[in-house]
Amino acid sequence: MIEVVIIGSGNVGKHLFDALKTSKSVSIAQIVGRNIDTLNYFGGSVDTTTDFSEIKEADIYIIAVNDDSIASVSELVRNKSGVIAHTSGSMSIDVLSNHNRFGVFYPLQTLSRAHEVDFKSIPICVEAHNDNDLRLLMKLAGKVSDSVYEVDSNQRKKLHLAAVFVNNFTNHLYQIGSHICQENGLSFEMLHPLLLETAKKVKTLSPYDAQTGPARRNDTATIESHLEQLTNSDYKEIYAVLTKSIQQVYGKKL
Amino acid sequence: MIEVVIIGSGNVGKHLFDALKTSKSVSIAQIVGRNIDTLNYFGGSVDTTTDFSEIKEADIYIIAVNDDSIASVSELVRNKSGVIAHTSGSMSIDVLSNHNRFGVFYPLQTLSRAHEVDFKSIPICVEAHNDNDLRLLMKLAGKVSDSVYEVDSNQRKKLHLAAVFVNNFTNHLYQIGSHICQENGLSFEMLHPLLLETAKKVKTLSPYDAQTGPARRNDTATIESHLEQLTNSDYKEIYAVLTKSIQQVYGKKL
Numbered sequence: 001m002i003e004v005v006i007i008g009s010g011n012v013g014k015h016l017f018d019a020l021k022t023s024k025s026v027s028i029a030q031i032v033g034r035n036i037d038t039l040n041y042f043g044g045s046v047d048t049t050t051d052f053s054e055i056k057e058a059d060i061y062i063i064a065v066n067d068d069s070i071a072s073v074s075e076l077v078r079n080k081s082g083v084i085a086h087t088s089g090s091m092s093i094d095v096l097s098n099h100n101r102f103g104v105f106y107p108l109q110t111l112s113r114a115h116e117v118d119f120k121s122i123p124i125c126v127e128a129h130n131d132n133d134l135r136l137l138m139k140l141a142g143k144v145s146d147s148v149y150e151v152d153s154n155q156r157k158k159l160h161l162a163a164v165f166v167n168n169f170t171n172h173l174y175q176i177g178s179h180i181c182q183e184n185g186l187s188f189e190m191l192h193p194l195l196l197e198t199a200k201k202v203k204t205l206s207p208y209d210a211q212t213g214p215a216r217r218n219d220t221a222t223i224e225s226h227l228e229q230l231t232n233s234d235y236k237e238i239y240a241v242l243t244k245s246i247q248q249v250y251g252k253k254l
Numbered sequence: 255m256i257e258v259v260i261i262g263s264g265n266v267g268k269h270l271f272d273a274l275k276t277s278k279s280v281s282i283a284q285i286v287g288r289n290i291d292t293l294n295y296f297g298g299s300v301d302t303t304t305d306f307s308e309i310k311e312a313d314i315y316i317i318a319v320n321d322d323s324i325a326s327v328s329e330l331v332r333n334k335s336g337v338i339a340h341t342s343g344s345m346s347i348d349v350l351s352n353h354n355r356f357g358v359f360y361p362l363q364t365l366s367r368a369h370e371v372d373f374k375s376i377p378i379c380v381e382a383h384n385d386n387d388l389r390l391l392m393k394l395a396g397k398v399s400d401s402v403y404e405v406d407s408n409q410r411k412k413l414h415l416a417a418v419f420v421n422n423f424t425n426h427l428y429q430i431g432s433h434i435c436q437e438n439g440l441s442f443e444m445l446h447p448l449l450l451e452t453a454k455k456v457k458t459l460s461p462y463d464a465q466t467g468p469a470r471r472n473d474t475a476t477i478e479s480h481l482e483q484l485t486n487s488d489y490k491e492i493y494a495v496l497t498k499s500i501q502q503v504y505g506k507k508l
Contacts, residue, residue, distance in 0.1 A: 108448055109451060110455070112466075115455060115459065117451060122447055125444075149444060155440055159438075159445075161434060161484070162430070162432075162440075163448055164480060166448060169427050169493075170427050170449065171452055171456070171461050171466075173419045173420055173427070174456050174461040175461035175503065184413075188460075190377045190403060191417065193377060194364060194417055195421065198421045201364070201425075202432075203450075204369070206432065207425050207429035210425050210428075212364060212421070213422030215422060226415050230415070234499035238419075238423075238496060238499060241491050245488035245489070246422070248488055
């Protein structure tokens with residue numbers, strides 16, 4: 001049985017709780033948070049506290065708080081013997097180096113409070129200061145996910161950067177698509193099968209091979225017509241820069 | 255029974271054939287194409303020809319060829335009494351205005367020869383020069399798809415522009431993510447659950463509400479660190495332009 005304390009009652013804390021509680025070999029000893037409202041989510045199914053002096057003993061303390069608070073929050077479990085692990089994509093493991101046993105437990109996914117996810121498919125990136133703790137964190141990760149990776153802090157930083165492109169920036173492109181639909185009396189719903197297929201495709205085909213469209217074909221007439229149609233200057237700039245970059249990849253300059 | 259001739263044996267022709275042949279109330283009279291190799295795909299299951307003088311009679315002629323060839327190919331069925339419809343997202347219905355009965359039958363999806371798609375979920379955008387032909391094209395669309403829309407040429411043009419953002423440009427962001435992974439000894443597979451979830455999310459949440467990340471949070475320290483990490487000048491420019499646009503949407507200027 002792995003005893004876990006989750007510190008932080010936000011999105012990541014909630015989703016980790018939901019995932020970990022399904023494992024028979026994991027026991028969630030406590031959820032610790034400052035926000036009584038979000039703690040209420042956990043109801044009577046687990047011990048919760050807002051009092052950081054009352055943190056229980058556990059094998060692993062998962063710190064699921066904002067990047068900026070990780071260092072200070074980790075000080076509150078300074079005297080504990082368990083492994084302290086943060087859940088951040090961009091913070092180095094070294095932010096916890098004041099501790100004897102420390103590591104990282106990073107679920108690579110976009111987690112919204114309102115949106116259910118299948119945790120089994122979420123890659124968990126694990127790192128630890130020593131091999132025993134790495135094994136322990138990997139064991140815990142394996143209880144909730146089918147994809148567990150050992151990823152060092154530098155790799156994790158790059159993964160987080162790549163995630164900004166495929167998640168945050170992609171979502172902004174969806175927003176632009178949605179805006180164009182809205183302006184022309186079209187339902188954004190019409191684009192959903194297309195964008196979903198675009199995402200599914202790169203599971204079997206590399207993005208390099210999957211690329212289609214006017215930039216890939218170097219179809220300058222269509223590119224010019226599209227640029228003319230775009231009245232929003234940011235959208236126009238995004239269109240131009242992405243087109244240039246695609247042409248660069250396929251060796252066709254404007 | 256709706257009799258259909260498909261002109262063009264490329265991706266769109268192939269996928270339309272596969273979809274239409276499943277309907278009991280559609281009969282595919284013929285596939286017409288110049289390329290004997292791609293025609294071979296259809297095997298003995300349907301009449302095929304490379305001879306444009308041998309085109310059969312049908313209710314609907316679907317012209318599934320490159321945008322630039324639509325006008326000239328349509329001349330080959332000038333003497334036919336059926337409805338002539340092209341399948342292009344960006345071409346106006348007027349490219350066929352030399353004909354008596356003409357329209358558009360545009361499946362809004364990215365169709366690769368090698369990749370199976372569920373045609374039932376593909377939105378089909380239909381337009382016609384007269385109401386009877388519109389009804390006929392909508393009836394045919396309804397045989398293969400659960401989402402049939404009447405979309406005029408101007409709307410379709412805008413839809414095609416929006417599709418470039420959510421499909422072509424999104425795929426390029428995937429490629430950048432894949433490149434960053436590759437450079438750092440990481441598998442692009444790790445990002446797949448994230449990018450798939452990003453696409454699924456906007457079915458239930460608007461892209462406006464779904465937006466997360468450093469640009470949305472106006473987290474300038476992370477943005478600066480990411481820009482520093484990007485050595486490829488195109489990627490850096492894409493990062494900067496998309497970040498600026500997201501900040502613009504959420505009212506936070508750099």
